[in-house]
Amino acid sequence: MSYKIVFFDLDGTLLNEEKQLPADAADAVRELKKRGVEPVIATGRAPYFFLPILESLGIDSYISLNGAYVVYQGKPLLKRPIPRADLEKLVALAGSHRHSLVFEGGEAYFTDSEAHPFVEEAIASLRVAMPGFDPGYWRNEDIYQVFLHCESHEEHLYEQLLTELKMVRWHTKALDVLPSDGSKALGIDMLLRHLKLQPEQAVAFGDGLNDKEMLKHVGLGIAMGNSHPELLPFADFVTAHVDEGGVVQGLQHAGLLP
Structure with missing residues (x-):
């Protein structure tokens, strides 16, 4: 399968316990862009919590607030408030x-x-x-x-x-x-349809309980080595810890990095 897009959770996935972005993970995301694969943030966080991370990585597309607020290339695609x-x-x-x-x-x-x-x-x-x-x-x-x-x-x-x-x-x-039907998967589906991509063409990385639907929805769901144990059954592959090259290893498993 030739994957076209990769969704990254933040806390525990791109960010470590100290909420720092490991250099190898940042370099891997930038390399994806060079190779024509689109990196997208998919997080439970609100946008105002992670704008500096977007800027540092040169990313302007994200699934935020667990799928309720979706932006592609700086323009909102979905705003779904709680009734x-x-x-x-x-x-x-x-x-x-x-x-x-x-x-x-x-x-x-x-x-x-x-x-x-x-x-x-x-x-x-x-x-x-x-x-x-x-x-x-x-x-x-x-x-x-x-x-x-x-x-x-x-x-x-x-x-x-x-x-x-x-x-x-x-x-x-x-x-x-x-x-009740909210999840990152809902936001991801909206974005994929906008891009005319199939879920099978997407990869997703996560570590938490709010990543279950996301990992199950895409073609390749990757759980970090530091994931909550209840997430692991939803993953197709378990990579290394966030501080031990987990993002790079996962992208290599997907065939997206050498």
Whole structure:
């Protein structure tokens, strides 16, 4: 199979534990471009969290916010906010349990709690600026994803919302909340159709629970050596750790690098 496009997750895939981009991974992405293969970021992060990485790699196409916000060559292809009625249910239920929320819009993000330790711990792990404080931000702006801050033993409190919303844990104190059918695969499919490419012509790299659908959807799904164990059954190939040449090894396995 001749692959035409490669989707890269960020945290744990292109970025290591320190949120640094290893030099070999950066060089590999640039080499892909020289060889006529399109590299695209596919992340749960919002665009304002990774613009410097895009600039450093010379990439202007991305699947962000777990498939809800898709941009190709700098132009939006898909904006898919969470329905306001579903947000209202989430806000009410989280409030009843005193769990903090962070609302991610297309250009900014805000929390409904000031100085909450769970929010501070989770956001600090991303190495980005803390959200602003605006409990009513979700009422007037399109929200593409929400961080729900609770521990794993409390997840059952939200089971009643799982017909409308999907929740994917990314931190011991935080979950991504998105539409029930939302995923990176949805955004990838939109982009592939725009480019008139088939999923079989695509490769995807990931390491987390929000990468399951993506790895399963493409022609070659590659899990990093540092992946969450539950991701591995969805991968066609398991490469090395992000800090041990995992991106290069995976691209070599795909026949895209010598």
